[in-house]
Amino acid sequence: MNERISDAELMDPVFLERWSPRSFSDEPMTDGELAALFEAARWSPSCFNNQPWYYVYETDGEGRQAILDTFLERNRQWAQRAPLVGLVIARSTLEGHLARSRDFDAGAAAMAMVIQATMLGLSAHLMVGIDVDAAHKLIGLDPDVGKVVCGFVIGRRGDPSALPDPLRERERPSDRKPASAFAFKGTRLQLPDGPSPVAG
Numbered sequence: 207m208n209e210r211i212s213d214a215e216l217m218d219p220v221f222l223e224r225w226s227p228r229s230f231s232d233e234p235m236t237d238g239e240l241a242a243l244f245e246a247a248r249w250s251p252s253c254f255n256n257q258p259w260y261y262v263y264e265t266d267g268e269g270r271q272a273i274l275d276t277f278l279e280r281n282r283q284w285a286q287r288a289p290l291v292g293l294v295i296a297r298s299t300l301e302g303h304l305a306r307s308r309d310f311d312a313g314a315a316a317m318a319m320v321i322q323a324t325m326l327g328l329s330a331h332l333m334v335g336i337d338v339d340a341a342h343k344l345i346g347l348d349p350d351v352g353k354v355v356c357g358f359v360i361g362r363r364g365d366p367s368a369l370p371d372p373l374r375e376r377e378r379p380s381d382r383k384p385a386s387a388f389a390f391k392g393t394r395l396q397l398p399d400g401p402s403p404v405a406g
């Protein structure tokens with residue numbers, strides 16, 4: 207397994223502890239854990255405190271399966287064991303600054319939820335690989351009112367040996383380019399000449 211190493215002593219370890227597994231145990235989450243996740247999202251910053259995020263989620267029964275069915279097969283195959291499945295939505299009926307930042311704000315709130323999950327010993331995996339039209343249809347959302355941005359699952363990490371071969375090999379934290387490749391002191395953005403370095 208890759209070991210994630212921080213270049214900054216003062217960074218909180220929670221950021222290295224978070225990664226996106228595909229193996230989940232089916233152990234249910236507690237009501238307290240669920241509440242903490244959405245409460246963390248609640249306190250996220252947003253443009254003019256507009257809070258343009260919504261979540262539709264389910265933990266059991268037909269509704270849970272219906273949400274899973276909106277995930278593309280390549281995601282559903284591993285996501286189906288996780289106890290909490292859901293969709294992240296951003297409000298579309300916004301104009302000006304609010305419209306410009308709605309996905310950013312919904313993403314910030316999602317990250318708060320993911321970090322809170324990590325702090326509770328849970329794992330989260332966000333996924334853009336969903337059938338957006340099917341998701342809109344399922345939750346009864348007019349695209350003029352809101353946009354389904356991505357799906358997510360949250361739960362406890364499970365046994366990776368239950369994953370199909372190609373996924374099992376990828377079941378590890380990934381690396382990153384260094385902060386010096388994207389954070390520039392001064393007034394100039396310094397893009398690399400070649401293709402951007404992607405760390406596996």
Ligand SMILES: Cc1cc2nc3c(=O)[nH]c(=O)nc-3n(C[C@H](O)[C@H](O)[C@H](O)COP(=O)(O)O)c2cc1C
Pocket residue numbers: 224225226227281332333334335336356378379380
């Ligand atoms: C908006 C978003 C969409 C993503 N979509 C998918 C997806 O459809 N399927 C998948 O397996 N992982 C998906 N991921 C997970 C990323 O691949 C993962 O975060 C990235 O490779 C970095 O790995 P890490 O989260 O384990 O650090 C998504 C992540 C984000 C933030």
